[in-house]
Amino acid sequence: MNWATGAQVPSYAEGEKPSSPWLDLLWAFLIWGVSGAFLIALDGVLRLVIYMLGQEVPKVEITRGVAIFTLVITMVLQLIALGSSWLVVTRVGKRPFWRTLGWHWHPQFRWVHAVGGAVLMFGVAIAVSQLLPHRETDMEKILKMGTSIRLMVVVLAVLMAPLVEEVVYRGVIYSSLERLWGKIAGVLVVTGIFALVHVPQYWGSVAAITAIVLLSLVLTMLRAWTGSLLPCVVMHLVYNGIQAGFLIVAPDAALNTPSEKTAMALVSYWLSGN
Secondary structure (H helix, E strand, O other): OOOOOOOOOOOOOOOOOOOOHHHHHHHHHHHHHHOOHHHHHHHHHHHHHHHHOOOOOOOOOOOHHHHHHHHHHHHHHHHHHHHHHHHHHOOOOOOOHHHHHOOOOEOOEOHHHHHHHHHHHHHHHHHHHHHOOOOOOHHHHHHOOOHHHHHHHHHHHHHHHHHHHHHHHHHHHHHHHHHHHOHHHHHHHHHHHHHHHHOHHHOOOHHHHHHHHHHHHHHHHHHHHHOOOHHHHHHHHHHHHHHHHHHHHOHHHHHOOOOOOOHHHHHHHHHOOO
């Protein structure tokens, strides 16, 4: 991959004094914290420490009320994070938001490639689910709590997460890291922290965590190559949309897949006739 290619957009308006890259990075991680990531990441780190010490991670009872409260809070935090991103990226309205982030298609990567890439990554997730161990995750438990909760998850996964997460991770955070340490460091750090905040909800499934790490890596490399956020948003949207579609069309089949397979393996489960 040629890291030097990709149409880049100007980061600063004409005559505007560049800000400190370290200050930009600080704001980027503050936005990351506002999105709720600090608490999620802390939970993930604690789980990893407990696991590395050879101890069992304490099981917490997830009730319907707790699940709904958590989903609502997540929606609110994501909206706050998006608003905070706008303030930082535009310097409180002094710069265009989308153009500064790089809201355009790359000459060699357009919407059809983003859709194809998402389908390919979904196929990779299915393959991973067949090769690596899996047990029921907290997310799967939440999805079994009724139609209303599943619809809330779908709204988060399709209408909010692709845009908000891409703006925060591969827009604000990646841009700051690239400016300071270059593309490779930006890709590695963003891939890592994106995967880290998803560990708690997929804890117990090596397959699901591996799939999310691979997705994060591909999306961040795509951001570095194209210099644009739009392809990442579209690919993320289609990837989540495929899973959400199965969850809406056939929730019983999706949620009653044998425990050794993940929900992402639903396609292969149907094709196998099981």
